[in-house]
Amino acid sequence: MKTSSIQPDFPMFTMPHRGLLLLSGIYAIVWGAFFRWFGPTVLNWLAMDNSLDGWSGTLFYGSLGMVGGLLVFLSAFYPISWIYLMGLGILGKAFSLVSFLVLYMDSLEWNKRLGFHVIFNEALWLIPLGIIFWKALKVKKYLKSQP
Secondary structure (H helix, E strand, C coil): CCCCCCCCCCCCCCHHHHHHHHHHHHHHHHHHHHHHHHHHHHHHHHHCCCCCCCCCCHHHHHHHHHHHHHHHHHHCCCCCCCHHHHHHHHHHHHHHHHHHHHHHCCCCCCCHHHHHHHHHHHHCCHHHHHHHHHHHHHHHHHHHHCC
């Protein structure tokens, strides 16, 4: 018996895509808030010691993470219409990763906590967000091609 999967002739933007946008937006906002308001404490926790001192730029980094997360979160409500908002949020998330690497990696030693933050909180989210953005672009292109 042959089973066939029914593939629609048009691209679809499903509810799980929106759910991932909402989840990643909230996740980025929360981590940005941690760095914005508890920055030196979070950096000391990531460094696994209490020897970090002085200005650490966590206000900038936390604010950047919160803005990027808010843009991704808001784009989940109208992902096809607000596709540029989603793109700006993804760019903000990527810029947040780069700014973390530039601001903190020279003073922090690599460890499990730092690896978790860099890989799972910053870098890994870019993959599903990029796929969702690509899917939204396909849907927008399809809708523009319709009479």
